[in-house]
Amino acid sequence: MRNFLVILIFFLSIKGFSQELNCSLVVNAEQTGNENFPIFKTLEKQLTEFVNNTKWTNKTVKPQERINCSMIINVSDYSGENFQATLQVQSGRPVYGSSFSTPLYNFNDKDFTFRYLEFQNLIYNPSQFESNLVSVLAFHVYMILALDADSFEQNGGDEYYRQAQVITNYSQQGNFKGWKVEDGLQSRFALIDNVLSPTFKEYRDVMYNYHRNGLDVMSNDVKAGKDEIAESLKKFQAMNSRRPNSFLLRTFFDSKADEIEQIFTDGPSVNIAAVKETLQKVAPMHNSKWQNIKY
Structure with a gap:
C-alpha cells in the first residue's frame, strides 16, 4: 500500500508539471454592450483552463519552463450560440543571462467565429475536428510551441508546425473562415503554409x-x-x-x-x-x- 501511494504521488507530481503554457486569456465583450453577461466570464474561465491545463506535448515541463503568452478575444457580436470575434495572440521567451523577455509571436486573427454553449465541454482531439473554438486556440498554441522551439534549436519546432498543419487540414470541414487557401494572404492557412514552404526557408x-x-x-x-x-x-x-x-x-x-x-x-x-x-x-x-x- 505504501509503495502504491509513493507511485501515485510521483505521477501526480509529474502531471502537475506537465502543462506547457502560462497563458493569460481575456474575453473582452465591450463591443457587444453586454460585457457583464455571465456567459463571457464563463467562457473566459473555461478557455483559460483549457489552454493552460491541456497536455499539448509529450514533454514534462517544470513550472518555470512554461511559455508565457497571452490571448485576447474581442467579441464584437453574438446571437445565441454564435459568436463573432477577433483574437490577438502574443508569446515570448526569456533571454539567456538576463531578466529580459523577447517577443516571438504576435498574430491578430481576424477570422474568428465560433459556436459556444455556456459550460460546454472543451475537448481537443489532435486528429479530429471538435469545434472551431477549440481548433483556433489549438492552432495558435502549436504556433507558440513551434516558434519557441525554433528559437532554441535549429528546426526544433518541426513536430509542432506539423500539428498546426494537421489542425488546419481537418478544420476545413467546419466551413469557418481562416482555414482555406481562398481565405486570403493573412489567414491561419497562409501562416502555416508559408512557414513550411521552401519559398520562405x-x-x-x-x-x-x-x-x-x-x-x-x-x-x-x-x-x-x-x-x-x-x-x-x-x-x-x-x-x-x-x-x-x-x-x-x-x-x-x-x-x-x-x-x-x-x-x-x-x-x-x-x-x-x-x-x-x-x-x-x-x-x-x-x-x-x-x-x-x-x-
Whole structure:
C-alpha cells in the first residue's frame, strides 16, 4: 500500500508539471454592450483552463519552463450560440543571462467565429475536428510551441508546425473562415503554409540565429550578439527578393521592430549603415523606427 501511494504521488507530481503554457486569456465583450453577461466570464474561465491545463506535448515541463503568452478575444457580436470575434495572440521567451523577455509571436486573427454553449465541454482531439473554438486556440498554441522551439534549436519546432498543419487540414470541414487557401494572404492557412514552404526557408533560420546565437550571446558578449543578429536579418533579403513584403516578414517585424530598434540604438557599435539598409529593404513598413537607429 505504501509503495502504491509513493507511485501515485510521483505521477501526480509529474502531471502537475506537465502543462506547457502560462497563458493569460481575456474575453473582452465591450463591443457587444453586454460585457457583464455571465456567459463571457464563463467562457473566459473555461478557455483559460483549457489552454493552460491541456497536455499539448509529450514533454514534462517544470513550472518555470512554461511559455508565457497571452490571448485576447474581442467579441464584437453574438446571437445565441454564435459568436463573432477577433483574437490577438502574443508569446515570448526569456533571454539567456538576463531578466529580459523577447517577443516571438504576435498574430491578430481576424477570422474568428465560433459556436459556444455556456459550460460546454472543451475537448481537443489532435486528429479530429471538435469545434472551431477549440481548433483556433489549438492552432495558435502549436504556433507558440513551434516558434519557441525554433528559437532554441535549429528546426526544433518541426513536430509542432506539423500539428498546426494537421489542425488546419481537418478544420476545413467546419466551413469557418481562416482555414482555406481562398481565405486570403493573412489567414491561419497562409501562416502555416508559408512557414513550411521552401519559398520562405530563411524565416526559420533567422528565428534560430537571431535568438540563440544573437540575443542569448549578448549577456556574455554584446557586440558578438549584435553582429549575429545583424547577419541573421540579412538572410531575409533573399526571402524578400522572392516574395516582397510577405506575410511572414510582416509577422516577424510586428513582433520584433521595437526590439530591433532598441538593440541597434545602444552600444557597442556595429555597422549601422548595413543594418539600416537591410531593414529598409525587408521591412519598409517600420522605416520610422529604422530612422531612429543612429548609434
